[in-house]
Amino acid sequence: MRQNPSFSMASEEGVKRLIREHPWATIVSRADAAGLVASHYPVLLDEDASGIVLLTHVGRPDEVVHELGRHELMVIVQGPHGYISPGWYDANPAVPTWNFVTAHLYGTPELLSDAENLRVLEGLVDHFEDRMPEPRRMRGTPEDSAYADRIAVGTVGLRIPITRFVAKNKMSQNRPAETVDRIIAELEGDGPYASPALAAEMRRTHEALRAARA
Structure with missing residues (x-):
């Protein structure tokens, strides 16, 4: 991913926040037999580990x-993104752009044992079910437990220690404050490219920039 110092996100904590809030990831490998391979799975952070460690299946x-465990792979995590019209800037000539936040994370996965895999699967289910009014658990009843044991054998658990990452947070940091405010207002409106999530991400980014300059 091409980097630009204005948009670089070097903070490990910033990348962790991105993963926590947007856990649907793309896993990319260059396998000897199949060439480039991509798959899509939810990921969780191992919150007890130092650094960035992903848990998934x-x-x-x-x-x-993917020939998992034999070579390094890349995990792509993406947050809010959207089209930014030049009409939101000012009357000067301009081109459209795309605002986004994303991270490319690299590491060699460790294949988990069956027991560890089951714990990761339970953790994934609990993570997403916790916000439901009546959460369903993998082992909520004896029937649930029996079903979980049957389907778990069709999966392989992974622990991926991340050894390096490249992350980018492009939120119009190169635009003057009045232009940023106008873009956020358009994203919060009801136009064809409205995106409240992207507007919120822009607000967070620029509030942090203002605080850093204060």
């Missing part, structure tokens, strides 16, 4: 297709 036979 893949469905069989993805572990074979």
Whole structure:
């Protein structure tokens, strides 16, 4: 990913926040047999680990297709993004752009044991079910437990220690404050490119910039 100092996100905590808030990831490998391979799975942070460590699973036979554990792979996590019209800038000539936040994370996955895989699967289910009014658990009843044991054998758990990452947070940091305010207002409006999530991300970014300059 091409970097620009104005948009670089070097903070490990910033990347962790991105993963927590947007856990749907793309896993990319260059396998000897299949060439480039991409799969899509939810990921969680191992909050007890130092650095960035991802926990996830893949469905069989993805572990074979990706040749998991044999080489480094890339995990792409993406946050809010959207089109920014030049009409939101000012009367001067301008071109459109795209605001976004994303991270490319690199590491060699460790394949987990069956027991560890089951714990990761339970953790994934709990993570997303916790906000439901009546959460469903993998082992909520004996029937649930029996079903979980049956489906778990069709998956492979992964722990991915991240050894390096490249992250970018492009939120119009190169625009004057009045232009930024106008873009946020358009994103919060009801036009064809409205995006409240992107507007919120822009607000967070520029509030942090103002605080850093104060």
